[in-house]
Structure formats: structure tokens, C-alpha cells
Amino acid sequence: MTYQEAKYATSMATTALAAVIYAVRVRALKAEGYFDGTDGMVLTGRAILILIAVIVVAGILGQILLAIATAISGNTPDMDEDERDKLIDLKAMNWAFSIFGFGLLAALIALALGHPAFAVFHYIIYAMIAAGLCADMIRIWLHRRGF
Amino acid sequence: MAKGTISNNIRRLRFDAGEMTQKDLAAKVGVTRQTIVAIEAAKYAPSLELAFQIAHAFGVPLNEVFWWDAD
Numbered sequence: 509m510t511y512q513e514a515k516y517a518t519s520m521a522t523t524a525l526a527a528v529i530y531a532v533r534v535r536a537l538k539a540e541g542y543f544d545g546t547d548g549m550v551l552t553g554r555a556i557l558i559l560i561a562v563i564v565v566a567g568i569l570g571q572i573l574l575a576i577a578t579a580i581s582g583n584t585p586d587m588d589e590d591e592r593d594k595l596i597d598l599k600a601m602n603w604a605f606s607i608f609g610f611g612l613l614a615a616l617i618a619l620a621l622g623h624p625a626f627a628v629f630h631y632i633i634y635a636m637i638a639a640g641l642c643a644d645m646i647r648i649w650l651h652r653r654g655f
Numbered sequence: 656m657a658k659g660t661i662s663n664n665i666r667r668l669r670f671d672a673g674e675m676t677q678k679d680l681a682a683k684v685g686v687t688r689q690t691i692v693a694i695e696a697a698k699y700a701p702s703l704e705l706a707f708q709i710a711h712a713f714g715v716p717l718n719e720v721f722w723w724d725a726d
Contacts, residue, residue: 510689512687512689586681586687586688586689588687590685590686590687590690591686591690591701591702591705592686592687592689592690592693592699593687593690651689653698654692654693654696654698654699655693655698655699
């Protein structure tokens with residue numbers, strides 16, 4: 509596995525881990541009725557903001573740990589990005605936008621069908637996370653394939 | 656638009672240049688070794704600028720490094 513592939517795999521792992529922990533925690537809080545009541549959406553908004561912050565911080569920490577582990581292992585990988593990496597990024601982002609677009613559309617359809625706002629907000633957030641994970645998977649696949 | 660393939664001579668040119676490694680070539684033209692691997696295997700078509708840089712690194716004209724085959 510090249511450094512670039514390890515970088516994307518680390519990003520996937522940290523995002524997936526943060527999302528799973530969030531889902532478990534929010535599910536428990538929801539069962540306790542934490543998000544019910546008049547300020548339910550305020551608390552939902554705060555929970556989602558915390559999730560985004562955790563994903564960003566966990567991603568940065570993951571990349572720092574990967575760089576340290578690589579340096580300790582004595583390897584000198586190509587850490588710079590070149591034109592192929594940028595094209596791979598662009599292709600992955602196109603896919604991510606499409607996946608997120610479908611997720612957003614599905615969430616709006618769910619809202620129109622009468623799903624509660626709490627659930628619809630989470631459909632959107634999970635679509636965003638799924639798009640990010642798919643983008644990283646596509647990056648790894650394109651790196652392995654050549655382009 | 657006619658679909659063809661871009662082939663290259665990079666492996667032979669590296670051999671002629673005293674078994675220049677992919678890493679050395681990558682460092683000369685400022686890309687990663689993986690990009691050279693992908694170009695050499697004809698899995699990635701480089702930009703015109705990078706193609707010229709590769710030809711320059713070997714000291715040969717562009718058409719001695721890359722050519723286009725109509726399918």
C-alpha cells in the first residue's frame with residue numbers, strides 16, 4: 509500500500525469510526541427522549557455540529573499519526589501530490605457530489621412523505637458521510653488501477 | 656471522436672539511460688513514482704507538459720517517447 513492509499517484508508521477509518529460512535533450515542537439519547545420537546549432541533553443541530561468537528565479533528569489526528577508511523581518505519585514515501593493525484597481527486601469528488609445529491613434528494617422525499625425533521629437531518633448527514641467514504645474508496649481504487 | 660491508445664517507450668528509454676529507475680525519473684520530472692508506473696503501463700495519459708518534461712529528461716523529441724495508435 510502506497511502512502512497515498514494509506515492516507516485515504518486512514519481518512520475512511522476515522523470518518524467511519526466517528527460516524528458509528530455518533531450513531532450509537534445519538535440512538536441511545538433518542539431512546540431516552542433527549543431530542544424530544546421544543547428545543548429538540550436545537551440539540552440535534554448541536555449534536556451534528558459536534559459530529560462534524562469530531563470528524564475533522566479525528567481526520568487531522570489520523571493523518572498526523574500516519575505521518576509519524578511512516579517516519580518511524582524508515583520509509584521515504586512520495587508525500588507530494590502530482591497531476592494524477594489531482595485528477596483522481598476530481599473524479600472522486602464528482603462521485604461524492606453525485607452520491608450526496610442522491611442522498612439529499614432521498615432525504616427531501618422522506619421529508620415530503622412525513623418523516624420527522626430529526627430523521628431527515630440525519631439522512632442528510634449520513635449521505636454526506638457516505639459520499640466522503642465512497643470518495644476515499646474511489647481514490648484508492650483509481651490509485652491501484654493507475655487512473 | 657476516434658478512440659485510440661497512447662503508447663510509450665519509457666521502459667526502453669530508461670534502459671538506454673543506464674537503467675534509470677522509475678524513482679529517478681519521477682524525481683526529474685516532479686511527479687510520484689506511482690505516476691511513472693501508471694504512465695509506463697499506459698494506464699494514465701500524462702498532460703502535455705509532463706509528456707514534454709519526460710521527453711526532455713531523456714533528451715529526445717516527444718514523438719520518440721509517446722505515440723498514438725488508432726484502434
